[in-house]
Amino acid sequence: MPAKRRRAEKAAPVQPPAPALPGSISPKPASSRAARAAERRQAIIEAALDEFIARGYAATRLDDVASRAGVAKGTIYLHFADKETLFQELVRTALVPLIGRLAAPPPPGGSVRAALENFAQTFAREVVSTRRGDILRLIVAEGARFPSVADFYYREVVSRGLAGMRALIELGIASGEIRNEGLAQFPQIVVSPVIVAVIWQGLFARHAPLDASEMFRVHLDLIFGERRAA
Amino acid sequence: MPAKRRRAEKAAPVQPPAPALPGSISPKPASSRAARAAERRQAIIEAALDEFIARGYAATRLDDVASRAGVAKGTIYLHFADKETLFQELVRTALVPLIGRLAAPPPPGGSVRAALENFAQTFAREVVSTRRGDILRLIVAEGARFPSVADFYYREVVSRGLAGMRALIELGIASGEIRNEGLAQFPQIVVSPVIVAVIWQGLFARHAPLDASEMFRVHLDLIFGERRAA
Amino acid sequence: MPAKRRRAEKAAPVQPPAPALPGSISPKPASSRAARAAERRQAIIEAALDEFIARGYAATRLDDVASRAGVAKGTIYLHFADKETLFQELVRTALVPLIGRLAAPPPPGGSVRAALENFAQTFAREVVSTRRGDILRLIVAEGARFPSVADFYYREVVSRGLAGMRALIELGIASGEIRNEGLAQFPQIVVSPVIVAVIWQGLFARHAPLDASEMFRVHLDLIFGERRAA
Amino acid sequence: MPAKRRRAEKAAPVQPPAPALPGSISPKPASSRAARAAERRQAIIEAALDEFIARGYAATRLDDVASRAGVAKGTIYLHFADKETLFQELVRTALVPLIGRLAAPPPPGGSVRAALENFAQTFAREVVSTRRGDILRLIVAEGARFPSVADFYYREVVSRGLAGMRALIELGIASGEIRNEGLAQFPQIVVSPVIVAVIWQGLFARHAPLDASEMFRVHLDLIFGERRAA
DNA sequence: GATGAATGAGGGTTCATTCAT
DNA sequence: GATGAATGAACCCTCATTCAT
Numbered sequence: 001m002p003a004k005r006r007r008a009e010k011a012a013p014v015q016p017p018a019p020a021l022p023g024s025i026s027p028k029p030a031s032s033r034a035a036r037a038a039e040r041r042q043a044i045i046e047a048a049l050d051e052f053i054a055r056g057y058a059a060t061r062l063d064d065v066a067s068r069a070g071v072a073k074g075t076i077y078l079h080f081a082d083k084e085t086l087f088q089e090l091v092r093t094a095l096v097p098l099i100g101r102l103a104a105p106p107p108p109g110g111s112v113r114a115a116l117e118n119f120a121q122t123f124a125r126e127v128v129s130t131r132r133g134d135i136l137r138l139i140v141a142e143g144a145r146f147p148s149v150a151d152f153y154y155r156e157v158v159s160r161g162l163a164g165m166r167a168l169i170e171l172g173i174a175s176g177e178i179r180n181e182g183l184a185q186f187p188q189i190v191v192s193p194v195i196v197a198v199i200w201q202g203l204f205a206r207h208a209p210l211d212a213s214e215m216f217r218v219h220l221d222l223i224f225g226e227r228r229a230a
Numbered sequence: 231m232p233a234k235r236r237r238a239e240k241a242a243p244v245q246p247p248a249p250a251l252p253g254s255i256s257p258k259p260a261s262s263r264a265a266r267a268a269e270r271r272q273a274i275i276e277a278a279l280d281e282f283i284a285r286g287y288a289a290t291r292l293d294d295v296a297s298r299a300g301v302a303k304g305t306i307y308l309h310f311a312d313k314e315t316l317f318q319e320l321v322r323t324a325l326v327p328l329i330g331r332l333a334a335p336p337p338p339g340g341s342v343r344a345a346l347e348n349f350a351q352t353f354a355r356e357v358v359s360t361r362r363g364d365i366l367r368l369i370v371a372e373g374a375r376f377p378s379v380a381d382f383y384y385r386e387v388v389s390r391g392l393a394g395m396r397a398l399i400e401l402g403i404a405s406g407e408i409r410n411e412g413l414a415q416f417p418q419i420v421v422s423p424v425i426v427a428v429i430w431q432g433l434f435a436r437h438a439p440l441d442a443s444e445m446f447r448v449h450l451d452l453i454f455g456e457r458r459a460a
Numbered sequence: 461m462p463a464k465r466r467r468a469e470k471a472a473p474v475q476p477p478a479p480a481l482p483g484s485i486s487p488k489p490a491s492s493r494a495a496r497a498a499e500r501r502q503a504i505i506e507a508a509l510d511e512f513i514a515r516g517y518a519a520t521r522l523d524d525v526a527s528r529a530g531v532a533k534g535t536i537y538l539h540f541a542d543k544e545t546l547f548q549e550l551v552r553t554a555l556v557p558l559i560g561r562l563a564a565p566p567p568p569g570g571s572v573r574a575a576l577e578n579f580a581q582t583f584a585r586e587v588v589s590t591r592r593g594d595i596l597r598l599i600v601a602e603g604a605r606f607p608s609v610a611d612f613y614y615r616e617v618v619s620r621g622l623a624g625m626r627a628l629i630e631l632g633i634a635s636g637e638i639r640n641e642g643l644a645q646f647p648q649i650v651v652s653p654v655i656v657a658v659i660w661q662g663l664f665a666r667h668a669p670l671d672a673s674e675m676f677r678v679h680l681d682l683i684f685g686e687r688r689a690a
Numbered sequence: 691m692p693a694k695r696r697r698a699e700k701a702a703p704v705q706p707p708a709p710a711l712p713g714s715i716s717p718k719p720a721s722s723r724a725a726r727a728a729e730r731r732q733a734i735i736e737a738a739l740d741e742f743i744a745r746g747y748a749a750t751r752l753d754d755v756a757s758r759a760g761v762a763k764g765t766i767y768l769h770f771a772d773k774e775t776l777f778q779e780l781v782r783t784a785l786v787p788l789i790g791r792l793a794a795p796p797p798p799g800g801s802v803r804a805a806l807e808n809f810a811q812t813f814a815r816e817v818v819s820t821r822r823g824d825i826l827r828l829i830v831a832e833g834a835r836f837p838s839v840a841d842f843y844y845r846e847v848v849s850r851g852l853a854g855m856r857a858l859i860e861l862g863i864a865s866g867e868i869r870n871e872g873l874a875q876f877p878q879i880v881v882s883p884v885i886v887a888v889i890w891q892g893l894f895a896r897h898a899p900l901d902a903s904e905m906f907r908v909h910l911d912l913i914f915g916e917r918r919a920a
Numbered sequence: 921g922a923t924g925a926a927t928g929a930g931g932g933t934t935c936a937t938t939c940a941t
Numbered sequence: 942g943a944t945g946a947a948t949g950a951a952c953c954c955t956c957a958t959t960c961a962t
Contacts, residue, residue: 037921056375058288061956072923074959083957141371143433145286150433158434182448188430188440189449192422195429200418203373203380204388210418218412219419222452263941267946291931302948304934313932497942516835518748521935532944534938543936601831603893605746610893618894642908648890648900649909652882655889660878663833663840664848670878678872679879682912723962727925751952762927767954 041079043069045090053134057087057142087142091149094135095157112172113224116190120216128197128212129205136195137202162187172224179225193219271309273299275320283364287317287372317372321379324365329386342402343454350424350446358427358442359435366425367432392417402454409455423449501539503529505550513594517547517602547602551609554595555617572632573684576650580676588657588672589665596655597662622647632684639685653679731769733759735780743824747777747832777832781839784825789846802862803914810884810906818887818902819895826885827892852877862914869915883909 047069051060062083066073080086127133143150165187172178183189197212204210277299281290292313296303310316357363373380395417402408413419427442434440507529511520522543526533540546587593603610625647632638643649657672664670737759741750752773756763770776817823833840855877862868873879887902894900 033921040922056286056288056372058286059375062958063956066924073957074923075921077958078921137374140429140433141374142286144367144371145289147436151437154434154437159438180448180451182451186423186445186448188426189423189445189452192426193416193419195426196418196422199370199425203370204384206377207381207384208389215416215419218410218416221412222410222419225455263946270947292933293931303932304949305947307933308946493942500943516746516748516832518746519835522937523935526945533936534944535942537937538942597834600889600893601834602746604827604831605749607896611897614894614897619898640908640911642911646883646905646908648886649883649905649912652886653876653879655886656878656882659830659885663830664844666837667841667844668849675876675879678870678876681872682870682879685915723925730926752954753952763953764928764955765926768925773953 037079040069040071040075044071044076044079044086045093048086048090049094049131049135049138052087052090052142053131053138056138057145062086084146088146088148088152091135091139091146092152092156095153098132098135098157112168112175112177113220115168116220116223117217120194120220121213123194124197124213124216127194128201133198133201136198140199161191165190177224180223183223190219190223267309270299270301270305274301274306274309274316275323278316278320279324279361279365279368282317282320282372283361283368287313287375292316314376318376318379318382321365321369322382325383325387328362328365329390342398342405342407343450345398346420346450346453347447350450351443353424354427354443354446357424358431363428363431366428370429391421395420407454410453413453420449420453497539500529500531500535504531504536504539504546505553508546508550509554509591509595509598512547512550512602513591513598517605522546544606548606548608548612551595551599551606552612552616555613558592558595558617572628572635572637573680575628576680576683577677580654580680581673583654584657584673584676587654588661593658593661596658600659621651625650637684640683643683650679650683727769730759730761730765734761734766734769734776735783738776738780739784739821739825739828742777742780742832743821743828746828747773747835752776774836778836778839778842781825781829782842785843785847788822788825789850802858802865802867803910805858806880806910806913807907810910811903813884814887814903814906817884818891823888823891826888830889851881855880867914870913873913880909880913 044065048060048065050068051065054060060083062076063073065086066076069076076086080089127136139149139153143153166184169178169184169187169190173181173184193215194212197210197215200210201212274295278290278295280298281295284290290313292306293303295316296306299306306316310319357366369379369383373383396414399408399414399417399420403411403414423445424442427440427445430440431442504525508520508525510528511525514520520543522536523533525546526536529536536546540549587596599609599613603613626644629638629644629647629650633641633644653675654672657670657675660670661672734755738750738755740758741755744750750773752766753763755776756766759766766776770779817826829839829843833843856874859868859874859877859880863871863874883905884902887900887905890900891902
């Protein structure tokens, strides 16, 4: 329970560290210097992400990151200026896939509800109980202490995501699917059960599992003014 | 060779620590021993709360807590067994006022919407941008690392709050105010914009201020199937 | 096992602390101020002796001494200037009874062997496995660090004891009981099994109990040139 | 208000710490990594031994050990898990040479007395007033607080030493050199002047120097029933 | 480039000592 | 006189960072 350890108790690695890269006979024997470097960098990022998620920024030890990544401690400093930079770059890197997905599918001709339904279920499946959710929680937990992280997240994820959501809402209002016009001002409302599900998963899943997928459906019913058949 | 230490992005004191107590002798010569002790304990809790909120658990130094509280470092240990205990007791203490408020007034004869409206506005006023919101964010940020804190919070706040909310929702369904019956299964939906507002306030207020009060209103419109006149 | 504790684990009191003095109804209701003070002083000394024996000088906490003595921590300082003074005075005090006994029974008309036999059995009975032995071990353990303690011990116990022993040896030589004349130069030889027994008791009794009484007898046989019947 | 700290009676460094390694670069550029590490480890052990001997376990500061060893504080932790482990490993290490010597030469064809004479003089010369004697005193002083140390010492030194001594005594009894048959039961008797000499050296040498060598001789006279010619 | 031993500034915790009550 | 809350100097141990190999 203590976020800061004492001694070399090791507190049991969060997850078994990735098997040490096979070493001499590497999976990409043809890889160039640069490619090897990029691989190492990526391994460090993965490892650091795991550790930061499990322990938070301050309680994470670069020693653990290094051994999880299968590199020496000094190697981290060949790729990142210091712990803070590692954290910030890692958040950026980790966010890229999320960003891609968010700017994604505006409803071609289909209904807005279908688009949101799709969005919600994707989220329920691919974020709430996955590594992506962990990243979200990490940002929520540490963002206040790392303005640059919060800034980046706001700029790259939040503002874009909300803009996309707003566009969708306006589409829905225009098409009559959505009756509440105020919603366009607060796209956050549409997303909020998603956020709550992510947080719930991190803090309370042990006590009371939450059927995120179903919750999202009820919420969409609210937005689209329908009552589920079930 | 020397290791340069840096903590998060901000090294400066979060707020100027309380000015050293001014009186040359004792500030409250009339208070009893026990009263003085209770005062000191409270001062420590206040100071620790500030520091934990500002830096997170692991990055908070008890040295800072002590000087902010105007006591010596050793004094903290007269009141709390260690840093972790301080943190946990502090969360408990800080939550008590919130708890009282939550078990609060079910709608006497008034409408459910009025009750929720009241709840939401109270929250917007007294939590989102206040110390209470900070505490919530602190729990969200550290809860995963402190199961006992998450447990306590779930037991004393979340489960009670949701039960109360569910009761209200069922009342609303019974009275016809609320049409979506699924809502009773997911009281979280009703609360989620509140959570989002609190988080937003902590991370993004700088970039885009959020009118929480107004957002809550729109959300209630959704729930009660109305569109505000305004 | 650690000689220095961590936390308030208390490491289990060495022996159950003496029952708190009955307080209001004291065993000596007529005792004067001064008598009460002397009692307290004595209680502190007893308690401190227990603790110093159990943990050594440096690892003993005055807190423990105070609670074992049933007084407040500050009270110790009314009787002793500081921890070191307490230790030194305590050794002096604890040694007084021993000293009396040592200057004791020169053989009136009886044989020297009888006198030594008596000395040895008294030692075996009243020192080796008792509190007095603990005190000896304490001095052996800490003496090097406290010259004044070693000085005092040498002056009051060792030199006197050896002088007495030498006188006895010379008596034995004169009477023909002891044949080895060199012994008078090294009375330590006569005493050495006693010292070894005390140390053995403290360190190795667990592994191999030592019949000190029997060992002393064999040693006397050596000195008096006899062979035991058994 | 301020607490004044004093340690035992001597605050000054026990001996001037080893002069900072002189060479501007590295003192032994040719030595391998592993060799350097072993050297450092050894330096730490030496330094720690000095400090533990001089101050006892609890009063020894790892800071002092580090600077005496010419390393940084953290370096100690690269070689030893903590202070207690350092202490225990150091005792083990320090004992190894003694052990070798003890299992040593039973009398080939020579007399038992010659063997014991040799043992005693070797002890007088190489232990009583040397570092080895300091180690013995350290064990006597701290053994009670460190069962594992006492155990190790008993197992590796005491029981072996006594077994060897008993064998020698039995040889002497068989050959008629030793008349007292009870001695075989208590080899401790033969060794006890040695122990006393070591302790005397540590505590009372200042007051009254002891000619250990001569004392041992007298004691052997006792055992072998002779009176020295001299 | 990669390594990991070495560094040393901290930070949590302890405890001898003081002093207002 | 007696108390015990308060103090703050130490001390053990950790870990980000450096740099010789």
